[in-house]
Amino acid sequence: MADSSVSYKCPNCGAPLSFMPGKTTVTCEYCGTEFEVSAIEELFRAKEEMAARAAEAQEAKWETENAGSEWSGDEAKALHAFTCSSCGAELVCDENTMATECVYCGNPTMIPKRFDGMLKPDYVIPFKKTKQDAVNALKEFYKGHMLLPSNFTANNRVEAIQPMYVPFWLFDSKITAQADFRAEKHHVITTPKEIITEISVYSCRRAGTMGFERIPVDGSKKMDDAYMESIEPFNYGELVPFSAAYLTGYLADKYDVDAEACAPRADKRVENSAIEVLESSVEDFDAVQLENAAVVKDVGKVNYAMVPVWILTTRYNDKPYTFMMNGQTGKVVGSLPYDTTKALLYPALCALVLTPIIYFLLLMFT
Amino acid sequence: MLKKFFGVLALIVALSFSTADAAQIKSVTDKAGVLKAEEVELLNQRIRNVEQAHKIKIGVAFVKTVGGRDMVTASNDLLDKNFANGANGGIVLLVAMDKRKYEMSTDRRLREIITDYEGISFLKDAFKSDLSAGNYYGAASNFVDGVDELLTYYEKNGVAYGQRKPGEFDPIAAAVAFVTAVVLSVFIRSVLIGSMSNIHHAMAALDYLKKNTVKLTENRDTFLFMTVKRRARSSGGKRGGGHGGGGHGGGGGSF
Numbered sequence: 001m002a003d004s005s006v007s008y009k010c011p012n013c014g015a016p017l018s019f020m021p022g023k024t025t026v027t028c029e030y031c032g033t034e035f036e037v038s039a040i041e042e043l044f045r046a047k048e049e050m051a052a053r054a055a056e057a058q059e060a061k062w063e064t065e066n067a068g069s070e071w072s073g074d075e076a077k078a079l080h081a082f083t084c085s086s087c088g089a090e091l092v093c094d095e096n097t098m099a100t101e102c103v104y105c106g107n108p109t110m111i112p113k114r115f116d117g118m119l120k121p122d123y124v125i126p127f128k129k130t131k132q133d134a135v136n137a138l139k140e141f142y143k144g145h146m147l148l149p150s151n152f153t154a155n156n157r158v159e160a161i162q163p164m165y166v167p168f169w170l171f172d173s174k175i176t177a178q179a180d181f182r183a184e185k186h187h188v189i190t191t192p193k194e195i196i197t198e199i200s201v202y203s204c205r206r207a208g209t210m211g212f213e214r215i216p217v218d219g220s221k222k223m224d225d226a227y228m229e230s231i232e233p234f235n236y237g238e239l240v241p242f243s244a245a246y247l248t249g250y251l252a253d254k255y256d257v258d259a260e261a262c263a264p265r266a267d268k269r270v271e272n273s274a275i276e277v278l279e280s281s282v283e284d285f286d287a288v289q290l291e292n293a294a295v296v297k298d299v300g301k302v303n304y305a306m307v308p309v310w311i312l313t314t315r316y317n318d319k320p321y322t323f324m325m326n327g328q329t330g331k332v333v334g335s336l337p338y339d340t341t342k343a344l345l346y347p348a349l350c351a352l353v354l355t356p357i358i359y360f361l362l363l364m365f366t
Numbered sequence: 367m368l369k370k371f372f373g374v375l376a377l378i379v380a381l382s383f384s385t386a387d388a389a390q391i392k393s394v395t396d397k398a399g400v401l402k403a404e405e406v407e408l409l410n411q412r413i414r415n416v417e418q419a420h421k422i423k424i425g426v427a428f429v430k431t432v433g434g435r436d437m438v439t440a441s442n443d444l445l446d447k448n449f450a451n452g453a454n455g456g457i458v459l460l461v462a463m464d465k466r467k468y469e470m471s472t473d474r475r476l477r478e479i480i481t482d483y484e485g486i487s488f489l490k491d492a493f494k495s496d497l498s499a500g501n502y503y504g505a506a507s508n509f510v511d512g513v514d515e516l517l518t519y520y521e522k523n524g525v526a527y528g529q530r531k532p533g534e535f536d537p538i539a540a541a542v543a544f545v546t547a548v549v550l551s552v553f554i555r556s557v558l559i560g561s562m563s564n565i566h567h568a569m570a571a572l573d574y575l576k577k578n579t580v581k582l583t584e585n586r587d588t589f590l591f592m593t594v595k596r597r598a599r600s601s602g603g604k605r606g607g608g609h610g611g612g613g614h615g616g617g618g619g620s621f
Contacts, residue, residue, distance in 0.1 A: 147558050178584070190599070192611055197595040207584035211576045229568035269571035276570060281582060335563035343559060347551035354547035355540075362539040 008044060008248040011035075018249030021127040021327070026245050040245040048244075100251050119255075121242040123305040124165065125234055127250065127327045131161055134310040134325050137332045141323065146346060147338035152316050159320070160313040163327060165247055165306040166223055167255035170214040171266035172301040177274035178207040179293035183285035202285070206278040209298070212270055214239075216307065217262040219255030223309075225265070230333040231326040234307065238328065242306065252306060259302045271295045391448050393417070394506065398428040398463040405503040412510050420517040422476060423449035423456035426506045432462050437469035442614050445471040454517075455479070457616075459509050461497065468497060469618030470509075477615030479520045480513070484528020486617040488512060497621035 008017040008026075015030035017040070025034040035043075129137070135158060142153050180203060187198040214236055218228040240246075275293050282288045308327025313320055316337055323334030393413040394406050401409070413424045425448055432440040441460040449456035455476025461468045470489060472480050480486065492512035496505035519527045530536055609616045 145562055147562060174579070176583075183587070192599070194599055195597045197597070198592055199595065200592045201590045203588045203590055205584055205586045205588075206582065208580060208582040210581070211579035212571055212574045213576050215571045215574045224565075226565045226567050230565050232568060233573040266571070269568060273570040273572050273575060276572065277575065277580060278582075281585065282587075333564050335565055338559055338562050343555060346558065347555040350554050351544075351547040351551040354550055355543050357543075358546050359536075359540055359543035362543055363536060366539070 008040065008245070011043060016249070019126065019246050021130050021133075024126075026248065037243045037245045040248075041243055044244075119304050121167070121306050122303040123170070123239045124242045124246045125236075125239055125305065125307050125328050126246050127163060127308040128238070129308075129310065129325065129327050129330050131163070131310075133330060134161055134163075134312060137325055137330050138312050138314075138323055141332040141334065142336070145336055145338075147342045148336055149316070149339040149342075152337060158312055158314050160311070162311045163250045164309050164311055165250055165252040166228065166309050167219040167253055168216045168228075168305050168307045169219050169255070169259045169262045169266075170216055170303040170305050171259075171263065171270075172211070172213050172299075172303070173215075173266070173270055173297050174209065174211045174299040175270060175274055175295055175297050176207070176209050177271075177278055177293065177295045178205070179275055179278045180205050180291040181279060181282050182289045182291050183282055184287040185284075186286040203291075204282045204285075204288075206281050208278060208281075210274060210277060212273070214303065215266045215269055216305075217265045218307075219257045219259070219262055219304075220253050221256050222253065227322075227324050227333055228309075231309065231324055231329075231331055234326070234328055239305065247306070250308075255304070259304070263300075263302075267297070270297075393423075393425055393449075395425075395427040395429075398430045398461070400428050400463065400502040401506070402503070409503070409506050409510065412507065416510055416514045416517070417452070419514070420521070421453035422513075422517065423452035424510060424513060425449040425456070425458035426509065427458065428461045428463065428502060428506075430462075431464040432460070437462060437465075437467050437618055438471075438609055438616075441469040441471040441616065441618070442609070442612065445473060445614070446612075452476075457513060459493075459506070461502070461505075461621075465620075467618060467620050468494075470616045471609065472615040474613035474615075477613070479526050480516050480615070481526050481528060482609065482615045482617055485516050485526060486615070488516060488527060490617070490619065494619070494621055 009015065010017050010028035010031060010033060012033045013028060013031040015028055017026050017028055017035070020027045020029075023034075025036055026040050027034050138158065139153075142148060183202045183204045185200040185202070187200070189196040189198070216228075216232060216234060218225065220228075271293070274295050275290060278293075279288060279290065310325040310327050312323045312325065312334075314323070315321070319337070321334065321337065323332055325332045392406075392410060394401070394409045396406055409426065413426070416422070417424055425444060427444060435443075437460065440462075441458055444460055445456055445458045449458050450473050452475075455473045455478075457470065457472045457476050457480065459468065459470050470486055472482075472486075480489070489509060489512045493505040493508040496502070496508060516527050523531060525531050
């Protein structure tokens with residue numbers, strides 16, 4: 001049976017190939033041979049086509065075999081099996097997995113069948129941060145949190161560290177915005193008996209045009225939107241045209257939320273920012289309040305890109321904690337547990353120290 | 367030369383007599399005709415005793431009217447003009463019969479001893495009922511006794527009536543301090559808990575704004591209207607609304 005997956009193996013020694021963070025070439029970790037991305041693409045294109053055809057055939061067979069079995073139609077649609085070309089193991093992944101590694105032999109594997117019927121990404125931001133960078137960054141992230149349970153870091157073991165290319169839509173837009181603000185100028189006159197405040201009220205109209213470039217919105221249902229928005233921003237100076245070679249050695253998902261569905265999130269951010277820009281031009285006033293605003297999109301363009309994210313999972317008191325690191329900039333985001341005893345003790349200590357200080361200040365100034 | 371010397375000496379003597387004459391201003395003035403002559407004399411005697419005992423100046427004036435001036439200004443003027451030269455300060459009680467109003471004024475020094483909040487309130491309690499009842503001699507007498515009592519309290523305790531001695535525990539301040547500290551601690555707790563997560567939705571996209579594309583096409587400010595807010599100036603501390611500035615203290619009311 002033909003392989004339904006393609007292992008990116010070194011043409012020189014046969015070892016698994018990985019795209020090394022921070023490099024522009026694909027490197028064999030074992031013999032050190034470096035390959036241009038275009039050369040690897042060429043080399044494996046034929047294999048991928050063959051693997052895709054094999055996967056189609058296998059898929060049809062799998063559906064036939066499972067007709068009338070315990071799998072529901074939705075489950076069968078969501079789960080897909082493929083064969084590891086390195087060790088032959090039968091692996092199951094979800095419908096969006098484009099690249100993964102074999103859980104048995106660790107072989108980096110692409111699933112070209114998943115590239116069918118979907119858009120090819122326009123760009124990719126290659127991984128710059130290594131696994132060790134991610135571990136170190138997580139340790140650094142723990143520091144400075146006074147309420148972190150003492151045994152969280154002591155007994156803490158990172159359960160899983162996964163590098164993943166997450167599908168993102170990058171929205172470009174040129175907009176025309178118009179907003180009305182109510183602004184006030186305060187003039188204070190002090191007499192021996194009273195303080196007189198003259199408040200002059202103005203209506204300020206501002207209109208203008210502006211452009212936004214590559215506002216990122218993740219196209220993956222699996223990835224929490226708040227996490228993905230928290231790891232921003234990205235340095236688009238390192239954005240390169242997409243090549244599947246960059247995905248080798250990493251997990252990669254294809255999008256399951258299309259650009260149309262993601263657009264409102266980008267639109268909302270553009271609208272908020274446009275109003276903020278217009279408001280910043282209402283100068284020399286003591287108070288400014290938005291009355292109404294209208295933002296019209298003149299030009300909108302969308303690109304599809306794969307963005308590098310390290311996903312780190314740890315466990316504390318049988319509860320999993322997920323952290324994510326921007327694979328390009330190294331920014332770590334996540335929610336840490338807090339010690340409820342410390343959360344009561346520290347404020348109580350604060351109250352204990354502050355009470356006499358405030359008491360003596362009151363006596364001094366009254 | 368000798369003539370010049372005697373001339374200057376004569377001027378100094380003349381000035382001394384005129385100052386001594388000014389110092390002879392009576393403590394009690396009754397232009398409203400509400401006191402008998404012997405009552406005025408008794409009050410003057412009583413006031414002299416209190417003045418000597420505490421090194422202060424006390425003035426009591428019953429007038430038919432203060433004219434166009436307000437009571438605070440009139441009482442402050444009376445104090446500054448005639449009763450401001452006491453070593454420990456001065457105080458006056460001015461009673462205007464046409465408006466049935468009274469006003470007390472203290473100078474900067476005596477204000478520390480007879481505070482606007484507790485001291486003046488104590489004096490009001492001492493004489494106001496007699497004023498209302500038409501017992502003007504009793505009211506003036508009680509006012510002088512009240513001043514004597516407040517000065518004696520100060521000399522004995524080292525602090526003004528109604529104020530705490532240095533180092534004395536203040537339960538109200540302690541309660542305010544405790545509640546403030548608890549509120550601050552709850553705020554600190556919420557900040558500490560909030561700092562455990564840096565996950566948040568991005569509301570804006572300013573990182574992706576191309577700054578050189580921002581062009582304002584309309585920039586118009588239109589004046590709509592003006593409103594005026596007036597707020598009475600607080601003169602700080604427990605002054606009970608202030609007393610016309612110039613460091614004066616005091617208070618008054620109707621009877």
